[in-house]
Amino acid sequence: GQNIDQPTEMTATEGAIVQINCTYQTSGFNGLFWYQQHAGEAPTFLSYNVLDGLEEKGRFSSFLSRSKGYSYLLLKELQMKDSASYLCAVLDSNYQLIWGAGTKLIIKP
């Protein structure tokens, strides 16, 4: 079966750095997405990785290792507005998005 694992909840301090991990087992791989979702709102796109390595975009970076079936989202200089759920999703061989359950990130002052 297909599976995406990510922690249910994480807590971090404003101004700090947090890393949200995602491991996956899917039938084929055509890329991995990270989305941010605030409570009661739809997800918004953060990043897309299809090759191994680190993609940096401002305060957010995303890393992928295809051989390990592993990705992480790194958030730097945390702000209170970063409190949200972060969803990892993998595009499988049929180009269908397989979604993780999301990691709820709580930022404390």
Place this chain on the structure above:
Amino acid sequence: GAVVSQHPSRVICKSGTSVKIECRSLDFQATTMFWYRQFPKKSLMLMATSNEGSKATYEQGVEKDKFLINHASLTLSTLTVTSAHPEDSSFYICSASLASGYNEQFFGPGTRLTVL
């Protein structure tokens, strides 16, 4: 960026009535649209995938007669929840992509359905 709208954003209805939710791609033509539902504190659950001009492909366990999807044009898809019941209460989200294959999905703002 690509913008997707959804209407209504919130709807409350009585049990037994039907509710139609519209999803529109405002500044691009969406070959493929997706319908998701999300329960509180849970991830997105794909209900169906629709391509313009053809029948929607429903995920296992989703009743096609219950959740009617019409993708009449490249900018509009509708989801009709027929004979709604309280267990249909959920957050329904649509997304649209430019083409099949890799394509970022652009999400609508979602519709909160409450069935009394």
